[in-house]
Amino acid sequence: MSSAVEEEAVELAADLIRIDTTNTGDPDTVVGEREAAEYVAAKLTEVGYEIEMVESGAARRDNVFARLPGADPERGALLVHGHLDVVPADPSEWSVHPFSGAIQDGYLWGRGAVDMKDMVGMMLAVARRFKRDGITPPRDLVFAFLADEEAGGKYGSQWLADNRPDLFEGCTEAVGEVGGFSLTLTDKQGDPARLYLIETAEKGMAWMRLRARGRAGHGSFVHEDNAVTNLTEAVARLGRHRFPLVLTDTVREFMAVVGEVTGIEFDEKDLDGTLAKLGPLSRIIGATVRDTANPTMLNAGYKANVIPSSAEAVIDCRVVPGRQDAFEREVDELLGPDVTREWVTLLPALETTFDGDLVQAMADALTSEDPDARTVPYMLSGGTDAKAFEEKLGMRCFGFAPLRLPPDLDFASLFHGVDERVPVDSLRFGARVLDRFLRGC
Structure with missing residues (x-):
């Protein structure tokens, strides 16, 4: 050429x-x-x-x-x-x-x-x-x-x-x-080794809108049915939650090659600890061994002294192949009865x-x-x-x-x-x- x-x-x-x-x-x-x-x-x-x-x-x-x-x-x-x-x-x-x-x-x-x-x-x-x-x-x-x-x-x-x-x-x-x-990467002998990463798998993309409803009222009153409180508590639970580790065939094969080249042994019982040894590479692997649900948008209220009747949030969810049904069950448990959800975008893994x-x-x-x-x-x-x-x-x-x-x-x-x-x-x-x-x- x-x-x-x-x-x-x-x-x-x-x-x-x-x-x-x-x-x-x-x-x-x-x-x-x-x-x-x-x-x-x-x-x-x-x-x-x-x-x-x-x-x-x-x-x-x-x-x-x-x-x-x-x-x-x-x-x-x-x-x-x-x-x-x-x-x-x-x-x-x-x-x-x-x-x-x-x-x-x-x-x-x-x-x-x-x-x-x-x-x-x-x-x-x-x-x-x-x-x-x-x-x-x-x-x-x-x-x-x-x-x-x-x-x-x-x-x-x-x-x-x-x-x-x-x-x-x-x-x-x-x-x-x-x-x-x-x-x-650095191989077992301390020399540079170049891997070329071919994408054979993608996590599912599931953008989710959450809604909470409550009773509108004056901001100065004691108020036990606050939509903003109900929503933000649910968002915090979801955002802090760690979903279970799931190793797909793709990730296992990737980790096996990295281990062969570098000499790092992957301990599935302490995968987080093993990933930490990989430096910047840990970001690539770490995002693919579990589902994620990251809050990205919040919307509620229209005046400082008015308790609104509704509040919304958007969550960027990424789901490991084969995990969609289990992921949704786990999310529903975390959200509780006061918050509803709907998919804004739902694309498969x-x-x-x-x-x-x-x-x-x-x-x-x-x-x-x-x-x-x-x-x-x-x-x-x-x-x-x-x-x-x-x-x-x-x-x-x-x-x-x-x-x-x-x-x-x-x-x-x-x-x-x-x-x-x-x-x-x-x-x-x-x-x-x-x-x-x-x-x-």
Whole structure:
């Protein structure tokens, strides 16, 4: 692959960052998705793709699809997907403007640099190269550039899977975020060892609204039926609760490889103590060995001296595969009789096995660029568009957005964080790996 494609991946990602595609979760205040989709569509049509641009359930929530025929039309097609929206960013908190797409100090800076306009830039650069150079992949490739991932995909992947399944015709497997990035550990001999984490599982995403009702009254009276008190007590119980440890096959395999490489023995009777030995890595594993329920929003009252008749809270719940029913029973016990709940968003957990030709193609592409690479499955504590593609369209989904990262970079903290950035060399590496992978998938 020519170095021009690597540089184009960087340029395309920077251009996309400069298009503000902030997704607030409120359809009335979302911006930029159409502009980003039009940019992508122009870059694809420029090299000869026939694209389909689809509005997904609301105005200006646009998605772009392009299909590249493969050598064997009898094989299932591979979906390569990325989202165009980003979470909000406050420029006053950043070292550079979050929508500058600045390249400095060896990094590409801006909102979306790792989530996930870096991967979209790679996808677009490789798709353009294949078309421009007449490269025929082994199987059909469907490139999808999607809206609304950051709010659960209601106006993106979920709507498309429900209303336009024809766009995914023949797709049996999919790759997208968040995986393929390197994690450098210290091995038993004290030398650096690079693992590349392939996402094979995701926790379920369950955003829950709680409501408590009581008797309205004057703020100066003794009041035993206060909705705010009832709600906040329940929220505090839930927020402080530690759900039980659950080790899935994915997490066990991940921990086994880490133990083999580092010599750390994982004691399931004291898993918290073992995880503490892993330093920053403990954040990645720790979020995937139990359910979580984190209070994120509160709303009650309208005047200082009026006791309101109702109060609400929103809880961000993430559920380990296979735990949804047990999780709900546990939550109901914690909330008690005075608080009701409803799901704002309820998307399933996912888990697939770490085997097969596609997994081998990922490993081969990585080792071709990094001979010391070792692939390992892991579970993502968040969620991606893969939820729609597996649950509704039956695809086998993986996170594979390849990056070779500096050993000291706290990559996890950059997702949705201040000063989000990606090393330029990592982007170049990713473009080379993605090119190899899609020629060998």
